[in-house]
Amino acid sequence: MELTSILLKIVFAVLMIVVVMTMAGYSVLIERKVSSWVQGRVGPNRTAPFLVNYIPFIGPLLVRMGIFQPMADGLKFLFKEEITPGHVNKTYYFLAPILALVPALTTMVVIPFGQYTDPSTGASNPLMLAPLDIGILFIFAVSSLGVYGIVLAGWSSNNKYSFLGAIRSSAQMISYELSLGLSVFPLFLWLNAPGVEGGLGLNAVVDYQQNFWFIFVQPLSALLFLVAIFAETNRLPFDMAESETDLVGGFHTEYGCFKFGIFFVAEYAHIVIGSALFTLLFLGGWHFLPGLSDPWPAGWIGAVLSTIWFLVKTVILIVFFVLIRWTLPRFRYDQVMKLGWTILLPLAIGNLILNAIIIALIDSQ
Amino acid sequence: MDVLFIIFAVLTVVPALLMVVSRNPVNGAMFMIISFVGMAALFVLLEAFLLAILQVLVYAGAIMVLFLFIIMLLDMDEVEKIKPGTVTSIASGISLALIIVGVAVLLGSDGLAGQSVAHLAAAPDFPSADNPMGLALSAKAYGFGLFTKYMLPFQLTGVLLLVSMIGVIIISKKRETSQGQEQS
Numbered sequence: 001m002e003l004t005s006i007l008l009k010i011v012f013a014v015l016m017i018v019v020v021m022t023m024a025g026y027s028v029l030i031e032r033k034v035s036s037w038v039q040g041r042v043g044p045n046r047t048a049p050f051l052v053n054y055i056p057f058i059g060p061l062l063v064r065m066g067i068f069q070p071m072a073d074g075l076k077f078l079f080k081e082e083i084t085p086g087h088v089n090k091t092y093y094f095l096a097p098i099l100a101l102v103p104a105l106t107t108m109v110v111i112p113f114g115q116y117t118d119p120s121t122g123a124s125n126p127l128m129l130a131p132l133d134i135g136i137l138f139i140f141a142v143s144s145l146g147v148y149g150i151v152l153a154g155w156s157s158n159n160k161y162s163f164l165g166a167i168r169s170s171a172q173m174i175s176y177e178l179s180l181g182l183s184v185f186p187l188f189l190w191l192n193a194p195g196v197e198g199g200l201g202l203n204a205v206v207d208y209q210q211n212f213w214f215i216f217v218q219p220l221s222a223l224l225f226l227v228a229i230f231a232e233t234n235r236l237p238f239d240m241a242e243s244e245t246d247l248v249g250g251f252h253t254e255y256g257c258f259k260f261g262i263f264f265v266a267e268y269a270h271i272v273i274g275s276a277l278f279t280l281l282f283l284g285g286w287h288f289l290p291g292l293s294d295p296w297p298a299g300w301i302g303a304v305l306s307t308i309w310f311l312v313k314t315v316i317l318i319v320f321f322v323l324i325r326w327t328l329p330r331f332r333y334d335q336v337m338k339l340g341w342t343i344l345l346p347l348a349i350g351n352l353i354l355n356a357i358i359i360a361l362i363d364s365q
Numbered sequence: 366m367d368v369l370f371i372i373f374a375v376l377t378v379v380p381a382l383l384m385v386v387s388r389n390p391v392n393g394a395m396f397m398i399i400s401f402v403g404m405a406a407l408f409v410l411l412e413a414f415l416l417a418i419l420q421v422l423v424y425a426g427a428i429m430v431l432f433l434f435i436i437m438l439l440d441m442d443e444v445e446k447i448k449p450g451t452v453t454s455i456a457s458g459i460s461l462a463l464i465i466v467g468v469a470v471l472l473g474s475d476g477l478a479g480q481s482v483a484h485l486a487a488a489p490d491f492p493s494a495d496n497p498m499g500l501a502l503s504a505k506a507y508g509f510g511l512f513t514k515y516m517l518p519f520q521l522t523g524v525l526l527l528v529s530m531i532g533v534i535i536i537s538k539k540r541e542t543s544q545g546q547e548q549s
Binding site for chain 2 (some may be wrong): 067070092132134137138140141142144145147148151163166167170171173177192195199200
């Protein structure tokens with residue numbers, strides 16, 4: 001019994017890694033397709049494993065959509081020549097990509113992705129790997145470790161461009177972590193307001209949004225969180241770490257082949273996790289639409305449907321991430337710092353205090 | 366559970382030792398991070414999840430990043446050449462002896478097997494308190510205790526941190542105005 005439960009947990013964990021990694025791989029495809037659409041190009045439309053082209057109608061359609069492109073990209077990273085520059089600090093040079101990927105994959109442990117309603121009792125449970133009481137803090141803690149991958153990569157590469165990229169990105173991540181944390185605190189204040197037993201878990205946030213979504217009640221929090229998560233994932237308006245025009249490639253200038261691939265996948269895994277987090281916190285998770293009761297039937301069909309609905313929301317957000325990248329130009333570095341410290345942080349603190357006062361006023365009546 | 370405890374205890378103590386003896390400051394900082402994460406794992410084994418997460422969030426995630434940030438701006442070859450002076454060696458030797466004596470006194474006559482230390486560590490409150498608060502691990506209970514019974518220690522710690530912060534700002538600030546006054 002003990003062994004079975006442990007084995008089951010391992011199977012679930014591996015399944016979740018497979019899903020997140022696949023989504024990260026296909027986010028790259030989304031990126032390439034959306035960018036080509038924005039720029040009036042076609043995008044990847046040739047990659048086809050043997051015989052797929054001979055399947056009538058469906059085969060060529062899939063090829064034109066570029067469905068097989070991520071596999072080709074992955075194989076390309078695997079088969080490239082493994083080059084290690086002579087002037088690097090070997091230990092940290094090899095450790096850095098792993099340190100970048102591991103936190104991105106660890107955060108998903110506490111992310112709930114659907115709900116299972118027991119047909120006989122009617123009780124509904126969230127589907128997640130670890131139902132931790134303090135899920136949101138866990139995510140902040142683990143994702144704050146991700147910066148070591150970038151810092152060590154930049155330092156161990158022993159290259160001015162890499163080092164500048166690493167310094168910039170760590171300064172940026174430290175600055176925006178504050179706004180990121182403070183922007184979601186009002187949500188949890190409401191969740192733990194007098195008379196409500198919420199806790200700090202992510203499934204509690206989703207349960208609370210049964211009838212309304214937080215994005216409509218707390219639009220400022222949502223905006224602050226979105227900006228901060230863009231900065232934390234190093235996406236384009238904020239991609240100081242790898243701004244090609246002034247830093248060649250930033251912290252991964254000296255990285256090639258599979259090691260670069262790991263950094264690449266880690267970035268997209270961050271985007272997937274960030275989108276999932278935004279969905280859970282502000283878009284009601286797997287709840288159908290604001291104001292409507294969930295149409296998910298009891299049992300496993302409902303569980304699958306709610307998971308699919310959650311994934312649909314997440315994918316829409318990933319497309320939004322990509323669209324922003326191809327729409328907005330890059331900030332200058334001093335602008336990024338100014339935005340973080342003089343606009344986002346005071347706004348987040350003010351929002352937190354305002355919500356605290358409102359809750360106190362309601363409580364005192 | 367014992368196996369896990371031994372693994373994480375080793376993961377906490379050995380990197381802490383390596384941090385002290387390593388010549389390269391970057392290695393030292395990395396060992397310190399490993400030690401912090403190991404300590405967080407020990408907190409998890411005690412089911413103090415909030416403490417574990419705060420340990421990672423504050424120490425490993427924020428403070429050590431700043432440490433590493435500064436260390437990487439140093440010139441490594443110069444730093445590694447620095448040898449500790451005689452006074453420093455003697456002072457550290459005396460401190461080590463004092464710590465060993467202190468721990469021995471704390472353990473008492475019956476050594477590590479003694480119940481007094483275990484009792485002290487497991488007590489949920491000040492040993493001398495009249496009405497001890499029950500041991501609670503949820504975040505809400507923690508916050509409640511912090512803002513009611515332990516308000517004074519909490520506030521004093523905050524003031525201490527504020528004082529040290531102001532001190533750091535004053536020390537690290539360039540004294541341009543005073544020099545300007547002297548010149549004029």
